[in-house]
Amino acid sequence: xxxxxxxVEKKWQNYWQKxxxxxxxxxxxxxxxxxxxFAYPSGDIHMGHCKNYVIGDVYARFKMRRxxxxxxxxxxxxxxxxxxxxxxxxxxxxxKSTMDNIRISDESLKSLGISYDWNREIISCLPxxxxxxxxxxxxxxxxxxxxxxxxxxxxxPGCQTVLANEQVIDDKCYRCEATIEKRKLKQWFLKITEYxxxxxxxxxxxKGWQENVKIIQRNWIGKSxxxxxxxxxxxxxxxxxxxxxxxDTIYGVTFMSIGPEHPxxxxxxxxxxxxxxxxxxxxxxxxxTEIERIEKEKDGVFTGCHIINPVNGExxxxxxxxxxxxxxxxxxxxxxxxxxxxxxxxAKKYDLPIRIVINPSESELELSSMTHAYEEPGIMVNxxxxxxxxxxxxxxAVTNFLAEKKLGGPSVNxxxxxxxxxxxxxxxxxxxxxxxxxxxxxxxxxxxxxxxxPKEIDNYLPKGKSPLEAVDSFINTKCPTCGSAAKRDxxxxxxxxxxxxxxLRYLDxxxxxxxxxKKNADTWLPIDQYIGGTSEHATGHLIYxxxxxxxxxxxxxxxxxxxxxxxxxxxxIMKDGKKMSSSKGNAVPxxxxxxxxxxxxxxxxxxFAAPPEREMEWSNxxxxxxxxxxxxxxxxxxxxxxxVIRNKPTSFSKDEENLFIKINQTIAKVTNDxxxxxxxxxxxxxxxxxxxxxxxxxxxxxLGYGIYAFIHLLSPFAPHFADELWSTIExxxxxxxxxxxxxxxxxxxxxxxxxxxxxxxxxxxxxxxEGGATEDSIKELAFKDEKIQRHLQDKKVKKIIxxxxxxxxxxx
RNA sequence: GCGAGGGUGGCGGAAUUGGCAGACGCGCUGGAUUUAGGAUCCAGUUCCGUUUAGGAAUGGGGGUUCAAAUCCCCCUCCUCGCACCA
Numbered sequence: 034x035x036x037x038x039x040x041v042e043k044k045w046q047n048y049w050q051k052x053x054x055x056x057x058x059x060x061x062x063x064x065x066x067x068x069x070x071f072a073y074p075s076g077d078i079h080m081g082h083c084k085n086y087v088i089g090d091v092y093a094r095f096k097m098r099r100x101x102x103x104x105x106x107x108x109x110x111x112x113x114x115x116x117x118x119x120x121x122x123x124x125x126x127x128x129k130s131t132m133d134n135i136r137i138s139d140e141s142l143k144s145l146g147i148s149y150d151w152n153r154e155i156i157s158c159l160p161x162x163x164x165x166x167x168x169x170x171x172x173x174x175x176x177x178x179x180x181x182x183x184x185x186x187x188x189x190p191g192c193q194t195v196l197a198n199e200q201v202i203d204d205k206c207y208r209c210e211a212t213i214e215k216r217k218l219k220q221w222f223l224k225i226t227e228y229x230x231x232x233x234x235x236x237x238x239x240k241g242w243q244e245n246v247k248i249i250q251r252n253w254i255g256k257s258x259x260x261x262x263x264x265x266x267x268x269x270x271x272x273x274x275x276x277x278x279x280x281d282t283i284y285g286v287t288f289m290s291i292g293p294e295h296p297x298x299x300x301x302x303x304x305x306x307x308x309x310x311x312x313x314x315x316x317x318x319x320x321x322t323e324i325e326r327i328e329k330e331k332d333g334v335f336t337g338c339h340i341i342n343p344v345n346g347e348x349x350x351x352x353x354x355x356x357x358x359x360x361x362x363x364x365x366x367x368x369x370x371x372x373x374x375x376x377x378x379x380a381k382k383y384d385l386p387i388r389i390v391i392n393p394s395e396s397e398l399e400l401s402s403m404t405h406a407y408e409e410p411g412i413m414v415n416x417x418x419x420x421x422x423x424x425x426x427x428x429x430a431v432t433n434f435l436a437e438k439k440l441g442g443p444s445v446n447x448x449x450x451x452x453x454x455x456x457x458x459x460x461x462x463x464x465x466x467x468x469x470x471x472x473x474x475x476x477x478x479x480x481x482x483x484x485x486x487p488k489e490i491d492n493y494l495p496k497g498k499s500p501l502e503a504v505d506s507f508i509n510t511k512c513p514t515c516g517s518a519a520k521r522d523x524x525x526x527x528x529x530x531x532x533x534x535x536x537l538r539y540l541d542x543x544x545x546x547x548x549x550x551k552k553n554a555d556t557w558l559p560i561d562q563y564i565g566g567t568s569e570h571a572t573g574h575l576i577y578x579x580x581x582x583x584x585x586x587x588x589x590x591x592x593x594x595x596x597x598x599x600x601x602x603x604x605x606i607m608k609d610g611k612k613m614s615s616s617k618g619n620a621v622p623x624x625x626x627x628x629x630x631x632x633x634x635x636x637x638x639x640x641f642a643a644p645p646e647r648e649m650e651w652s653n654x655x656x657x658x659x660x661x662x663x664x665x666x667x668x669x670x671x672x673x674x675x676x677v678i679r680n681k682p683t684s685f686s687k688d689e690e691n692l693f694i695k696i697n698q699t700i701a702k703v704t705n706d707x708x709x710x711x712x713x714x715x716x717x718x719x720x721x722x723x724x725x726x727x728x729x730x731x732x733x734x735x736l737g738y739g740i741y742a743f744i745h746l747l748s749p750f751a752p753h754f755a756d757e758l759w760s761t762i763e764x765x766x767x768x769x770x771x772x773x774x775x776x777x778x779x780x781x782x783x784x785x786x787x788x789x790x791x792x793x794x795x796x797x798x799x800x801x802x803e804g805g806a807t808e809d810s811i812k813e814l815a816f817k818d819e820k821i822q823r824h825l826q827d828k829k830v831k832k833i834i835x836x837x838x839x840x841x842x843x844x845x
Numbered sequence: 846g847c848g849a850g851g852g853u854g855g856c857g858g859a860a861u862u863g864g865c866a867g868a869c870g871c872g873c874u875g876g877a878u879u880u881a882g883g884a885u886c887c888a889g890u891u892c893c894g895u896u897u898a899g900g901a902a903u904g905g906g907g908g909u910u911c912a913a914a915u916c917c918c919c920c921u922c923c924u925c926g927c928a929c930c931a
Binding site: 365 | 930
């Protein structure tokens with residue numbers, strides 16, 4: 034008799050729903066916030082998406098059974114490029130497409146039996162959600178953390194919108210892979226850089242985050258300590274502030290480079306003879322993509338102006354050079370060719386002087402034989418009063434010297450840039466700002482939120498500026514301050530804004546007065562376990578939502594300043610060596626799979642194939658194994674139904690005792706493995722117990738108890754099947770309503786232990802001992818052992834090492 | 846280039862305060878049952894050695910140790926992140 038999954042799985046899903054088994058306890062005693070990352074509704078949901086849900090579900094169910102009041106919600110990141118691009122492909126209005134997809138996706142998740150509290154489902158493209166996204170924007174605006182500026186920004190010609198730095202991967206768009214261009218546009222930014230230091234420091238307290246993710250974030254924030262130096266331009270009344278980490282090389286400066294986008298260039302070149310040459314260079318440089326700029330030989334053009342070195346009064350030429358980044362430091366760099374490789378190449382190309390000011394401590398550099406810059410520390414030379422000083426000390430000395438003379442001083446720079454959130458796209462939360470000719474930028478008053486995204490729109494296709502600009506009823510409005518005609522900001526917000534605060538909305542999803550009450554926030558925060566793919570989110574979402582948390586903390590709305598104490602990062606599901614996706618044609622659809630094999634087989638396949646944090650290959654072999662596992666359990670239980678008992682047996686034979694020990698060991702192992710996300714080895718332990726129960730040739734109370742325990746342990750992984758088995762052994766209700774099974778500490782150790790006998794570290798024999806055998810008695814047994822005696826012939830025993838209960842190593 | 850992680854049978858993977866390498870699964874081999882099975886059950890399955898005795902083996906080389914997949918050094922390959930950050 035084979036197990037038929039379809040009817041059974043439906044039956045239990047209905048039962049869970051009817052009995053509200055997964056409804057959140059509003060007044061938790063022992064709260065546990067278990068959250069899987071927000072996902073965009075793709076409609077054709079496939080196994081590649083499911084790992085997140087399945088792993089999170091196993092953990093949530095386990096925690097519930099351990100007596101926690103678990104909050105396990107889910108919702109949809111429904112705005113933004115992924116959802117909109119999909120809608121455009123299908124030629125369907127984004128709202129219809131998104132809501133249809135959500136319906137399908139919800140069905141799929143329900144068919145997998147994920148233990149969400151569906152009453153708390155949130156959908157970020159609905160007004161009752163994005164009202165609060167807009168509210169968040171206004172909060173940031175009020176706190177001076179949202180501002181509009183004109184800047185060179187990443188423009189995706191495919192998606193026809195600007196993108197944040199975090200959305201540009203290798204010079205390409207993260208959604209459509211078009212090569213990114215630079216455009217000078219006026220855009221909204223969030224001042225995440227103001228939180229750079231706290232985002233960096235906060236990482237230290239995140240003990241439950243993998244070191245790897247923290248390292249990536251540290252690098253992304255890119256703190257760099259150094260010194261600012263003020264340089265005066267000789268020909269004009271201009272002073273540049275220049276950041277350097279190597280003020281000890283200040284005497285080696287032989288030129289100055291300024292980035293081609295720098296706004297001061299116009300002032301520098303005005304009226305100079307090479308004005309037009311510089312303009313041409315600037316235009317060419319701005320047109321190049323970042324990769325083109327990196328890959329080509331470093332070049333530049335002389336501006337006609339000079340700068341004065343503040344420590345020795347030298348006059349130094351100023352170049353415009355496109356290897357200088359406008360966004361880092363001040364966009365002006367001092368050129369020290371002897372001690373910086375880039376400057377070295379530049380100086381060689383233009384035959385600029387190279388002056389050695391640092392020598393290695395053991396030798397002296399020879400200018401004529403130098404092929405590369407010397408970037409290591411050493412001894413300062415040709416450096417005025419600092420000559421002879423160790424360069425590492427010289428950094429502080431020169432910095433102090435400059436500070437005293439008011440020519441500069443210590444400075445810190447971050448690689449992190451402000452977060453560009455404007456999008457010239459239809460499918461997003463409108464930016465709640467009104468532009469008035471008289472009053473300027475005016476925020477929409479809170480009581481007028483949400484600023485609704487108009488549903489009726491002739492053309493929502495991206496076309497380089499926001500489609501909302503063409504919707505008169507939307508764009509034309511009155512200034513809230515002076516009442517005269519004004520226009521709304523036409524852009525929508527980056528979808529990562531929506532996902533920066535969603536974890537708070539689950540705490541109070543129906544509240545129409547606040548994004549979340551303080552009480553609920555204090556009850557549930559922080560997220561106890563956050564689960565998802567971190568590699569793709571390490572520098573985006575996971576920084577953004579930390580940033581939002583800190584802002585809300587500062588504003589007094591929540592009492593934590595880090596959102597999640599534990600973060601578990603998942604590896605992706607692959608198929609044929611590639612990431613599973615419908616566009617690559619290697620997707621295994623959830624609907625079809627569940628129909629054919631059942632949700633529990635899907636779940637078991639995912640958890641057994643590989644450790645959750647590792648990438649896993651979806652294979653038919655894995656499915657076969659999971660299927661066989663279920664059928665084997667089914668047979669065992671049906672054949673022994675009548676002998677199942679729920680109480681621990683109290684008396685047994687020696688064989689039965691060994692089995693009882695195995696049962697207790699398995700309970701302990703599965704419990705520990707569940708706690709630490711080692712789901713694959715938990716299943717392996719269950720297989721072991723299953724095989725052992727199978728090989729019992731005698732029906733006994735221990736076997737009966739073993740089956741009882743097995744069903745318990747199986748339930749987080751295959752909940753429908755376990756509940757069904759539970760009911761066939763006359764269990765009441767669902768296992769979800771039962772406490773997690775405990776083990777008997779007195780039956781964790783085997784009665785008989787095997788001591789390995791080694792000679793010179795090689796295994797030669799085994800001795801089985803019962804109870805506590807002394808070292809001497811083991812030695813005695815070992816030397817009587819036939820195999821050992823043979824190996825010891827003609828040899829002298831030098832030393833004997835005994836590891837209690839494990840190994841006896843005889844050294845000869 | 847810099848940073849991080851990894852390399853274990855035919856395959857997915859176990860084993861980390863150093864203590865029997867290869868748990869568990871897949872596949873494969875043999876058998877049982879079944880009138881044909883991608884079903885089920887039993888047994889075997891790292892490699893070399895006909896069997897036994899034994900030997901070799903955790904990317905390669907060296908070291909520490911009674912004992913190394915595990916610790917240290919050198920090399921190599923793979924994956925990921927960052928990449929003109931001054």
